[in-house]
Structure formats: structure tokens, C-alpha cells
Amino acid sequence: MRIERIELWHIGIPLRSPFRTSHGTQHDKDTFLVQVVTDAAEGWSEFAGEPEPLYSSEFVAGAEAVLADHLVPRVLALPSVTAAASARAMAPVSGHPMAKAALETAVLDAELRTHGMSLGSYLGAVRDRVPAGVSVGIADSVPELLDRVEGYLAEGYVRIKLKIEPGWDLEPVRAVRERFGGDLALQVDANTAYTLADAERLRRLDEFDLLLIEQPLPEDDLRGHAELARRLRTPICLDESITSARDAATAIALDACRVINIKPARVGGYLEARRIHDVAVAHGVPVWCGGMLETGIGRAPNLALAALPGFVLPGDTSASDRYFVEDLTEPFVLEDGHVRVPAGAGIGAVPVGDVLRRVSRGRRSLFTR
Structure with missing residues (x-):
């Protein structure tokens, strides 16, 4: 496969409502798409980071620079381009x-389209639809939070994830559990907001029968997570701490987690994400697919990943209208608490032309043959 053109499409799409976590509040999706055009097909992907390095050290302008100056030249130097060769x-x-x-995902999309194969088939998906959970940001008040959760449950979401931080944890979790009962599949996500000194406060979350507590401590504190796991009944789930299959194996060996959240963008792409899945399955550790407020271009391949056999917990694979009034792609919709896995070749989704033009803030060519 030979690359003919690589372009970045900068986009800005307002969110339906602000999304607040312990790292800050997001009002729109401001990022870029990668378009790779080959001699046989084209591929698309979405950069998952944000304009500022708050959640992650990566950010939009920095990613554009490293792509232009380092990553794209290395891929273009290959005698024949494939996703696996690009990763190496x-x-x-x-x-x-x-x-x-x-870059790897856009190349993989083009490669699979060339062969008429879906990403789900390539990765080893075993389902044609996946159960959908929803991530609920930090609210201004408990009544507002309860209204949001009630609305998502009415829409059919099968699992609720509450964002928490010190000062917004016990009270909102208690209120949601009391309001909606013990049968609600409920979990919390701290986004690294706590330290081991907060262990006693986190232990008080045990009374709410949560599915898991996601990433309570800083990402580099595996020892702390292992110690915290010994003090809590609620399973610890690692997210930001897991950046590779090696990280996953280490965390499992240290008993630092009993669940793993796999975000393909955070681990370098879908090839490494599948390896993490395989490590977890080999050790009997359940996994689920996290989200980064993706448009349909990022959501489509996440759905394919979430259809692998080890993904036994509902992920953050929400419908398009959870975040956007109008998505970049044909909308993904909730059907009886599930979202369908794209069946088309590649990632199974492309930008809708007139929508892309409306939300585009600029276009940059990184390579034209």
C-alpha cells in the first residue's frame, strides 16, 4: 500500500452540555482528524487529546508537530505501508x-478498506452490538446530578459512571444509589484526583456496592493502588496507569487492579489495545472500553474493540447524541441499551461532507505525492 496524501482536518464541535471532571470543564470537541489517502483507499481517525495538556501531556498543537516532524516521515519511508509496519x-x-x-488508525482504516474487511472482524469481535454505559460529569448540585442520571436511565443506558473528586464523592454517590436503588450498575471515576492519604474516605464508598472505582490515584502510583486495593472491598480499575500490555501485566502481577479500562488512543492504537485485552483475558481480568468524548470517527473503532470477548463490562460507548447535537458521521444510536458495531469495511464510518466543512477550522497537508 502506498500513501498518496496525508491531511489534518482541524475541527470544533460544541458539546450538548459542558462536561466537567477533576481536570476541568470541556465545552467543545476541539481537535483534528487524520485523513490518509492511499493508492487503493482512504482512511480516517481522530486525535483524542485536547488543546491543553491537562488530562494528558499530549495536546493538539504538540501532536500536530510530532506527526509532521517525526511520525509521518518515518511511515512514509516504509517500502510498503501497513498499520503493523507503521507501529514499528x-x-x-x-x-x-x-x-x-x-496515524496508525488512519492507516489501518485504509488498509482494511482495501481488503473489504471490518475492524471488528480484524480485531476478533464476537458481538454485533455492545452494551452502552454513560459517563456523567461533575454537576453543580446533587439535584442536578439526579436529574441527569434519571434522564440517561430513561434513554436506556445500562450503566452509570459518576465523575468524582475530593468534596464531590460520598454525597452524590449516596444520593444516586438511594434514588435509583441497588440494581443500578454504578461506578465512579476519580481521574487521579486522590492520594493514598484519602484511603479511609475512599473506603467509605464500599457501602454503595459499586462495580469499581476507576483510577483513584496518580497514574504512576502502582504501589499506592496495590495498597489501596488491599484496603477496599470495591474493585480498583486502572485507566491512565495502563499505557501498554506490559503495564497491564505489571499491574495485574502487583494486584494493583481487578479491572482495566482500555482507551485505544491512550495506549498508542488498536493493535496495542488488543494486546492489552489478550493479557487481561489470560489473567481473568475483565476489561471495558473507555471514551474521550469522541465524534463518530473515534467512536466507530471503539465499538469494534468493545465487541471483543474480554469486554464483559459496559463501556463509555454512548450514542452520538450523548455529546453532540450533530455528529461528524451518521449518528450512532442507542437501541435497547446497546449500540451497534459498524459492519462496513475499515472503521465503518466516514465524515459527512457538509458537516465536516461546517465544523472545520482549517486543513493542513502533511504530505502530497
């Missing part, structure tokens, strides 16, 4: 997994 070519560049994931 980019490996010597230290860090930047989200930028690598964006």
Missing part, C-alpha cells in the same frame, strides 16, 4: 501514544 516505524519516537494512535 513509529516505536523509536519516545512517548506521544495519542499521536501515534491517530
